[in-house]
Amino acid sequence: MKKAIVVIMALIALLISTAGAEEKFGVKVYPGAKYSDAETKWRKDQYHSETVASYRTADGSDKVSGFYKTHAGIKGGKLLGKVTYFHVTDAAKQETVEIQVMPSLDPATGQEVKGSTTILIVKRQMYKGID
Numbered sequence: 861m862k863k864a865i866v867v868i869m870a871l872i873a874l875l876i877s878t879a880g881a882e883e884k885f886g887v888k889v890y891p892g893a894k895y896s897d898a899e900t901k902w903r904k905d906q907y908h909s910e911t912v913a914s915y916r917t918a919d920g921s922d923k924v925s926g927f928y929k930t931h932a933g934i935k936g937g938k939l940l941g942k943v944t945y946f947h948v949t950d951a952a953k954q955e956t957v958e959i960q961v962m963p964s965l966d967p968a969t970g971q972e973v974k975g976s977t978t979i980l981i982v983k984r985q986m987y988k989g990i991d
Contacts, residue, residue, distance in 0.1 A: 884911070884913070884983075885911075885913065885957050885981050885983055886948065886950070886957060887931075887934065887948055887957055887959060887981060888931060889915055889979065889981075890915065890917055890919070890924050890927050890928075890979050891927070892917055892919070893915035893916060893917040893924075893979055894915060894916055894917070895913065895914070895915055896914045896915060896916045896964075896978070898967045899914035899916070899964070899965070899967050899978065900912060900913055900914040901967070902914075902967035903980060903982075907982055911982065911983035911984075912980070912981070912982050912983075913980075913981045914978055914979070914980050914981075915978070915979040915980075915981075916964050916976050916977065916978055916979075917976070917977050917979070918975055918976060918977075919977060920977060921942075921944065921961050921962065921963065921977050924961045924977050924979060925937060925944045925946075925961050928944075928946045928959055928961065929946075933948055934946050934947070934948055934959065935947055935948070935949075936959075942962055942963055943960050943961070943962040944960070944961040944962070945958065945959075945960055946958070946959040946960075946961075947959070954985060955983055955984065955985060956983075956984050956985075957981065957982070957983050957984075958980075958981070958982045958983075958984065959979065959980070959981055960978075960979070960980040960981075960982070961977065961978070961979055961980075962977070962978050962980065963976070963977060963978070964976035964977060964978040965978070
């Protein structure tokens with residue numbers, strides 16, 4: 861019984877974190893991806909932003925990128941190095957949401973984590989003349 865309660869609570873937490881990101885950023889999180897608190901904190905420091913969320917999946921970058929290429933309103937899909945960039949722009953709010961698909965990195969060492977893909981979602985204010 862205790863084990864069932866723990867499993868149910870974990871599933872609820874996962875659904876809340878995914879739904880919260882979709883509400884906060886306005887984009888879907890890759891199905892089955894799990895929120896990474898450690899990587900989110902690390903990326904917030906890198907981007908100097910509170911509007912960052914990092915998710916991880918065991919699926920490969922190509923599969924994850926394919927998911928984002930099929931969603932209406934999401935543009936991009938440009939591969940630069942090992943990172944594929946997507947974005948959604950809300951001109952009325954003067955905001956752009958970036959979705960970056962890349963190999964996961966260990967926040968403690970900066971080394972690539974084998975068999976893990978990161979979906980990094982970053983909300984930014986648009987700059988005049990830049991979409």
